[in-house]
Amino acid sequence: MFRDEALIEVAAGSGGDGMASFHREKYVQKGGPDGGDGGRGGDIVLVASESVHSLLRVARAHRYVAKNGRPGGTNQRSGRSADHVRIEVPPGTQVFDAEHGNMLFDLDQKSSEVVIARGGKGGLGNQHFATSTSQAPTKAYPGKLGERRSLRLELKVIAEVGLLGLPNAGKSTFLSKVSAAQPKIASYPFTTLAPQVGMVSLPGFRSLLLADLPGLIEGASEGHGLGHAFLKHLERCSVLLQFVDVNPEAVDDPVEAFQVLDNELKRVSQDLHSRPRLVVGTKHFEDDGSADRLEVLNQAVQAAGHSPVVGISSVLGEGVQALLEQLWKLVHPSDSIPV
Ligand SMILES: Nc1nc2c(ncn2[C@@H]2O[C@H](COP(=O)(O)OP(=O)(O)OP(=O)(O)O)[C@@H](O)[C@H]2O)c(=O)[nH]1
Ligand SMILES: [Mg+2]
Incomplete structure (x- = not known):
């Protein structure tokens, strides 16, 4: 507990x-x-x-x-x-x-x-x-x-990057692949019940602290679902990483999935909503249909003023390293990468 x-x-x-x-x-x-x-x-x-x-x-x-x-x-x-x-x-x-x-x-x-x-x-x-x-x-x-x-x-959990997304989006799987943290992973929603922090090591003695949070649903900011109590943990994260499942088997439409949580962030605070955010399309590269869904999502995300969506598959390890490098730059905007 x-x-x-x-x-x-x-x-x-x-x-x-x-x-x-x-x-x-x-x-x-x-x-x-x-x-x-x-x-x-x-x-x-x-x-x-x-x-x-x-x-x-x-x-x-x-x-x-x-x-x-x-x-x-x-x-x-x-x-x-x-x-x-x-x-x-x-x-x-x-x-x-x-x-x-x-x-x-x-x-x-x-x-x-x-x-x-x-x-x-x-x-x-x-x-x-x-x-x-x-x-x-x-x-x-x-x-x-x-x-x-x-x-x-x-x-309030202290981490540089906060992971948010609908339940089942693949947040915990990602954390388990890139850090030593061992969050519970399962194919049903609300697997994660407590925030968990993991440290990611990058070449050049760099590191990133990531916080995995319970899945959030519509109305989370008003107390719906599990996530409302955990939204506050995002406050101390300088960068938000929003997970959207782009696999054709996903229950939710990717654009809707993005917008639902975008609205919840807006309801919590303008500050949280306008914080640097990167959107990832998860469970990508595994299925022919995911590329189209990723592109539609990308249009909506960019129209909302964000950087292009990054596609990853935590299971295949595709796109993961590039994503971590991009995150590091967002967390350390003025630092150059040591060689
Ligand atoms: N095929 C595939 N499945 C994935 C990938 N990432 C996660 N999954 C599966 O998606 C399901 C949910 O993964 P979790 O990592 O528990 O999702 P979560 O976002 O942490 O879910 P909550 O804790 O409930 O919010 C599990 O069955 C994972 O095995 C991926 O890259 N590819
Ligand atoms: Mg989880």
Whole structure:
């Protein structure tokens, strides 16, 4: 199972209380104040970890509480500070205030970390408060309360290229051929239930990060089908790769297939709709009929202002390398290819 949202409650630990005590020793009368300081309460820390791919576990645990600092002791002993509670989340997790909706943090780097609730400071013991006029202070401070927060976490996959298309268009097959990712592939729609990122290596030590997303259908932007929850994952992709099945056996007409998702992108945002996009005609080269369908699709795609459609067959490996090179150029418009 996959989750890309989680509501959590976090409570950092409070600081331990400062101690009020006086030095006691045989034959020493009226020893001075020696109450130690309280220890710090534990922080709650979010850590972006590449070994975590979903917010499922975080959502299940729901409540995170760090321990309080220990109180100060006699003889100037400080209380022990509490351990921090570390919560591992996938890179790409954004943290929002659950009440007000504003974004607090964006863990967009792998291995970055942020304190989302700070533990309270320990209170000072009376050892600090002896003055020339007050030799026997009984004053010690309580520890400060730890921060408490209600947070909403949202995962937005980080990839350079986002794969979108109707169910069954062949997105996962393509990802499995060009990267080490092993997404589930099947001849029925909605095979992919969770985004999956794969890294593609290109000659010259170049690489591309591709995100395979669940198939989208008409109305996805309004909550139809599975894909609506995943449209947001496209937001962080600088290039969109739209898959259209051009095989004559495909259920959907290629031009319609293109337009349905084109409209959904437009409904989500103008920004997403106008992002650099390459349309691929999949399951091409395998059948005589696919060339005609590709050409009709090409007309519609170019009329909509996009580059010509690239035909590929993931099964035969035809057109795949050329497509990857074209994608690399789109992702790195100002870079030249190293020789
Ligand atoms: N002949 C042929 N079949 C392909 C090709 N690419 C994918 N398929 C088949 O098309 C079907 C769907 O492939 P998937 O890769 O699972 O499609 P998807 O777009 O990821 O589908 P969803 O995850 O449901 O959105 C599978 O039966 C694949 O074997 C191709 O290049 N040629
Ligand atoms: Mg799939």
